[in-house]
Amino acid sequence: MKRQSRKGKALAFWAGFAVVFSVQQSEAKAASQVVVTVPSADSSSTRPLIAAQQLAPVTVQGVAYGANAVSLPSTISILGQRALTQGQPQVNLSESLGQVPGLIVNNRQDYAQDMQLSIRGFGADAPFGVQGVYMTLDGIPLTMPDGQGQSQIINLPTLGGMKIIKGPFAALYGNAAGGVIQAYTRDPPEPPSLSLRTWAGDWGSHQTTLIGGGVSGGVSGIAGLTDFRTDGWRQHSAATRRQFNGVLHWNPHADDQFSLVFNALNQDALDPAGLTRAELQQNPRQVDPAILKFNTRKSVRNRQTGLVWEHRFDADNTLRMSAYGGTRRIKQYLPFTGNFGVSAGGVVDLHDYFSGTTADYTHSGELAARRYTLAAGLSYGRMNEYRKGFVNDFGVQGALRNDQYNTVDNFAQYMQAHWELTSRLSVSGGLRHDAVRFNSTPGTDAPLSAGTGGNARYSSTDPVIGLLYKLDAHNRIYADYGHGFVTPTFYQLAYRPDGQPGLNFALQPMHLRNAEVGWRGHFGNLRAEASVYDITTDNQIVVFSSSGGRTTYSNAGKTRRYGTDLSLDAALPAHLSARLAYSYLHVRFAGGPYDGNTLPGAPAQQFYAGLTWRPPLQSAALQGFYTTLSALVRSQVFVDAKNSAAAQGYGVLNWATGIEQHHGPWRLSEFLRVDNLLNRNYVAAVVIADSNGRYYEAAPGRNAIVGVQVTREF
Template identity: 40%
Template sequence: MNFRLAPLAAAIATLSGHALAADVTLDPVAVTGSRIEQRSFDLPAAIDVVTRERIGADQPRVNASEALASVPGITALNRQNYAQDLQLSSRGFGARAAFGVRGIRLIADGIPASMPDGQGQAATFNLDRAERIEVLRGPLSSVYGNHAGGVIQLFTEEGHGRPVVEGNFSAGSDATWKADMSAKGEAGGVGYVIDTSRFVTDGYRQNSHAERDQSQVKLTFQPSQDGKLNVIASTFRQEAQDPLGQTWSGYRADPRSVAQAALDYNTRKTIEQTQGGLTYEHRFGEHSVQLSAYVGQRSTTQYQSIPKSVQGNVKHSGGVIDFDRDYGGASARWIGRFDLAGGRLTTTLGTDYETARDDRRGYENYVGNTLGVQGALRRNELDTVTSFDQYAQAEWARGDWQFNGGLRRSHVSFKVDDRYLSNGNDGGRVEYNKTTPTVGALYRLTPAVNVYASAARGFEAPSFGELFYSGPGGTFSYSLKPAQSTHLETGLKAYVGADSRMDLALFQIDTRDELVVDSSSGGRTSYRNAGRTQRRGLELGLDSRWQGGLSSRLAYTYLDARYDEAFTTSGGTVVSAGKRLPGIAEHNLYADLTWRHAPSGFYAGVEGLVRGRMQVEDTNTQQAAPGYAIANLRVGVERSYGPLTMRTYARLNNVFDRQYVGSVVVGDSNGRYYEAAPGRNWLAGVSLRYAF
């Protein structure tokens, strides 16, 4: 950690250790991990539950990074670039992603928000209606299949009781605003939640304007006393400019600036997605069956800054990406509960099937001397990815002991049907198969202290986006291997007095065939398998409630992620053992302190974030993104007037107006690694809720 940041880190830690929180839920229920409702305190895994109060803590509820900043082990970076989504990583997995989310399994209301190849989009999470977000790291996540770092699962609320309507409006710096309207309740025995929102921003940097429209309908039926059916439909539409990364000199001269290529090519991205799905659960006494199915369609058009000269030399050329994706899937699981050998046995057997089919085209991003427009066709193919997994889990508890185990068999297949043959046929297929086991044990030292240990094997197959340009001459790669990892973890969960809970986890992860960035330029990235890597770390979470309406949250992560053996890039550069993995900070600290005055409804909070420096490429020779420390303030008033509840709030972020790099583009060949974060900025909002 930068020594200049150490005093602030110590001060924040001290503040959080002696203050406390009013809205803290010390023992929330979680289902991620065991797939059954269980106290998070009793799971032999590092799992955090972000409640509704934290998700909506005076935030616009646009980016999942708002809610995940307080979770240890998770790095949630807002790129200030809606064309590329957030940069989410779990214990360092996913930090390499040039766009979207890799290395983490995303799920919303039981329906995957990750495609069968592992590529995910956190932007589609509906945070307005989120009831909680469960974040699972470590070995237990291996029973969720193709990923390595963890699982992030969002649950939205269900409608019941009398109708409630709600409206929210917020506005802030950089011409940012968001409006949201919702209704929920129950009619004729059917619960309903309806939500629609619009978000607009000019963005902090040049060429970063974005507009997003999002809607969701969730209906809950109870066809029988023992059955429950949820039907969910959603739409998502976004138009966003792409500011790309910036060089170090350009960032230092003007953090809001962009590379000239972004302006010349008018880099931008449009996304339209429609999805529908259902989940059904039926209980048979102690046992239950859970079924789900979903279908969706996603269309994306992206204008990149690929120069003419590069397009002419690369087989998969063209600076405009245009694809239509049809996707869907189904899952089934049976959960049984039995008395066995004086203890309680819970078993889960399940299977998941997912498929996605892309009608993908590529065009030149110029016509004559005019850049940033759709030109001649240079690519036309049909890409299909399918996954089919089977898994079994078991938990046996007796007395103070609890044992967990799981086994998953994963099959992921890719097929490319090349329909643009003037430059040769690049079609073909590749398959990956892997069995991943996990074991864990938990012991209750006292009613207030649990200790646990767990181990697992995990794997992460390359995504379509990573295969596309990673072959010879920028062709599709049929030789990339999946990364395979061994996870070890031990931890302690303890109640400290009646009003505090501490979660501590120590872990080590050894990976072979790590997937790393080989080169990245103009929005196009190629990947390769490196040698072995090792991640070692510590995660600490502390939630507390104190008298006088005070509450606090502390989350600290230490992560030492390095290459364990040397490798050579395709360009001939040697990356020696001991170099740090790029995009991963060694230290992350989050802390907040909130005070509430119940009689008046007034509350105020202060937040602190400290992050160590991040390397930007594998050799660690380029300028690293420096560490930083920022503080945020928020105040609000929430009052009820009969059936009407009104809340007003204001937030001031980066109070001391620090200039810092908020995220990085790993391995950018043009040296445009740096994505600037905003200086001092503000947000204010009002919420009205009427219960009939």
């Protein structure tokens, strides 16, 4: 096949332009629109609390109208820097996101496959990466136009905050309508500082992070470099990860701000895969012999840059424009040769080039003497993928088996409005249209590529509306309803269930109908939130089969899910603070081949409880001291849509403690963390629908890390 050069493709790829008038009113600023405040005894809460001590701002973007996130008709959780990083290894999102009800993050102990992340069941069966959930970092998408993302790109030690959006309003972010996770780099320090953090733990695990930044006039910036290495708890599970994340802000004058964002990831990881139940019971740290025979592993190289410009015309009119682009390369060795029949090979080699542009305009005013906000917009994103498959010659790349050039782009238009009908009642609504196009062109140099090309176009127009009523100064109730859209990803399209070569263009997108009712309130040092939801999904995408890391998908008709998310934050006597979070999810297939069965990978219940003691600031001997005891409990999860087997539920107890000292411009902190304090045996994640019955990925027993951080201010 005659192809345009990669350089030419990249130039054409970067030529895409779009104008977006989005829902942001004023976002991605170092000084945030939303300030997280918490009781002085507990600044680790995952949501805004109204109390005396004010913490560093947490930026809020997207559906936030005005300066107060708690006035939104939607379920939103906010994690501050302390909740994300203090006393944590700062390696995986599973460390801290268990505090958020409705959000499940499983640590597979397999860095080749990323975390298993889902919101209200969406994304629960992803074999690797994140599907069905939209992710951003500093306003720049981490989710590709096809809906596939990787949480490993986020450099956790540099984070300053995170926002999780659940419910109908997540649909306004596009074709991953199961939920939204927005991460934000911490603000540049003032005065400038440089910090070095390092820890060591079991199985040769250790991590070192260097972070520096500062403010000088209208220019500010922060950057962090992290190096993580582990020999792995399981056999054949060693990994190395090197990450960089940097943000540079420039304010030439009061009405303009430019932000340059860059992040990079280099990761190499061996892949231990799953175990059968018999293998799990015999030795949960072992691997199947084929894993060693074919030296299964994956390498990832990801680079991404984004530029954001925000201009305020006046107090009521704001323009925001952004452009981003990057490259991603993935090479994966699977546990078979791939040189048989019509196999596409046992080595997958992907070269991706992606980019996108946005431009936002927001207007506020008064109608009938009541405030309103209007927004309308367009967005465009594109990914070019060069996909090849080779024979796995027992851990060495062999002959070419597959060669494809794939493209996907997403062009979206949307509008949104918010109106304060009365001093207590407000209404928000929006409409989004997405058109997602996939195309695959085969090469002529691969033996099985002839006739395997094709294309597909998916589109959807999705409305969302919500009402919020203020019962009093401390209590709000809300109700929202909307439609949503989740397309197949390129990974889900990659292989056909019938085993024939070519993409699985018979796979259809999922369409959601999503309703939610909720309440938020606080009473002194107590804050509570509750929501109930009901979601119907057409064309539910499920794993059809999984063999040695190669997964095929099919549509399985409708699903019906309903559930509740509950959370409670409290500042207790004796300088104690507590957080409780509970979620219940009932999700069943309605009709189709799995009628009445439970969606695999999604636990029906999760409960988190955390208790922290932090002495008063006046205590000189214990200044900066904290100790936290936390528990996470989950119910069983089924391993396939047939519900043929399940991983039993579990409960795990964790403990962390640390202390900090100040000596002039120097700050020193030491910390200790012990996970699985009671040394329980349990399954942390499952491989959905594995054709060899290797469903189970075990968690380690009791393990600990100890570390230190040194900071110097200038």
